[in-house]
Amino acid sequence: MRMDRREFLKRAAGAGLAIAGSALGAAWLYDPRGGAEYFRSEENKKTASLKSYRVDRGKGAVEMTVVRGKDPEKMMRAGIQAMGGIGSFVQKGDVVLIKPNVAFDRAPALGATTSPDVLKAVALLCKKAGARKIIVADNPINQPEGCFFKSGIQQAAADVGAEVMLPKPGAFSLVKIGGEILKTWSMFHRPLEHATKVIGVAPCKDHNLCSASMTMKNWYGLLGGRRNQFHQQIHTVIADFAQMIRPTLVVLDATRVLMQNGPTGGRLSDVQEADTLVIGTDMVAVDAFGYTLLGRDPEKLEYIHKAEARGLGSTKWKEQNWREVLAG
């Protein structure tokens, strides 16, 4: 087939335009980053970060109170009063997330979950301080409805007008944790998005794998995904939680202590009434003290020392500004 000059120039120009277009397109799409780096940075755009929920109370503020008594409401009031009053932590208009441990569908008496009476006491104080909304949230893996019902937490929340937020699909986001093992992970994030203040309320109990489950371990309950794989290096992962979240306050509920067969329990004979609440701003210190309530030596609790080594708190609670209070 013969081609005249005009036709040749037309086709050559077309081919040139196509090649130039491809080159420009490639240049536009070209990214100097390596594949993994590219995907990571893309994902980071979708990854949430947790803000700090701590409040600055100035130097000399009481950091921890150990409250002894029988009535959780009076105990909470007295303990918080010794720390400067609830107004130091929660202000009018705040949205407060209370994170209990509702990990199992157990009755409250079995000590495997946060006491509903302690949860109520915390929520009532927040209401008194003028909190606009109180959210109660946890992510029990199996049938959250059953866990909230049987633990009595659902009823306790309803009694004080708090909203129970269940871990529904869509309430999870990837969150940058930045820990030693936990870098970025799926988390029950929606309640944290809404909250301006966060209070962890954890039972004090024996744990089969990490010896004790207290305020630091409590945050494990916000993780999504197949989180049991973290049991392999559980002490490092628990220390990561202290890095992950800076709560406003933590409360260690040692009104009942599950002394053995934790974390699930099941025998009332394993539960000891310790009639104690430990309230504090330093989870490491609170857990160090809490471990003594299990009759164990805090020197031997690996995760609090890992957290301390990272500068996330102090195991030397005696050296802190703390008070012991008798109430009710």
Added chain:
Amino acid sequence: MLLLLMAGIGVAIYAKGQIYDPSLYRPELTALSKQAPTEAHPVESRTDQPASAGAQMPAPGVGTQPASPPGLLDNLAPTGWKPLENVTHFTADTLYEKIDGRAEEYLDYKFVGLTCVSLVNAQDSKQFIDVYLYDMGQPAQAFGVFSVERTEGLPAVTLGREGYRAEASYFFWKGRYYVQVLGSGKGAAIEQIGLNVARTLEKRLKDDGKPLWGFKALPEKDRIPGSIQYFVKDAMSLDFMKETYIALYRKGDAKVTAFLSKQPSGETAAKTLASYEGHMKKYGKVAEKRETDAYTLISADMGGAFDVVFRKGNLIGGVSMVEDLSMAEKAALDMLAGLRDKD
């Protein structure tokens, strides 16, 4: 055509580039990899499914298939009570969903399946009874997990091969099953309801009644009832002591812990004995090592208390932390003599 093809490839590459590959965002698995992934502990990230809470919350009764015969937990509710939800099932892979933090212990004992049901008082929803039926595959595994969870001093109840009560909760094992019937509180009424539920279930469970090896092999004389335990690993907190039966004996005013383990071969038993001897040398002082054609026996002062360990064929046994050396040696030699008759 060629240009169209190129453009198509370009579009395909671009589209692929927009798809997030979750394998790139796993946690630092090297930090976790001291224990190699197994079928029971797969290391996988679900960060591609942040909203996978739905998968974490199986609808009641929609779990994996039960390992034990179906229907064992059907119609358990006594008069005035009703099931709170359908029967649920868990496998080794999903057990953590039900008892997160405790699942590993059951997996060590070669757990097969868990079937659960909750019963609630129709008049008072705060009163409920949870029934956990653990299929442990073999009677020894069922007994093992029952024994290590048992709290000392709780009243025995005639249920299955062995059972006990903690307020309104009942625990027993029968055949390959370990059963927990957990009452939500205290009181005679719920205690009785719990017992009725436990008895109904007990009748449904099969058991060949064959005694466990450890029960036969450990001496009966002076044995404290209900004190036998079976550890698949870490018996007496020693990582080399595997598949070991332990029992307490009353010798005068003192309590003596005796142990016995059947190893797969004489060679394995010799290795275990060597590990025990190493432990004695590290944390105590070996007092005597006696070797005969029939057995090897080593005694050691472990810092104020004495351990005596022996090996006979593929058996490892002995006594631990006995205040008096002669008492410890006598107890160990008595055990050895008994083994001659039984093994």
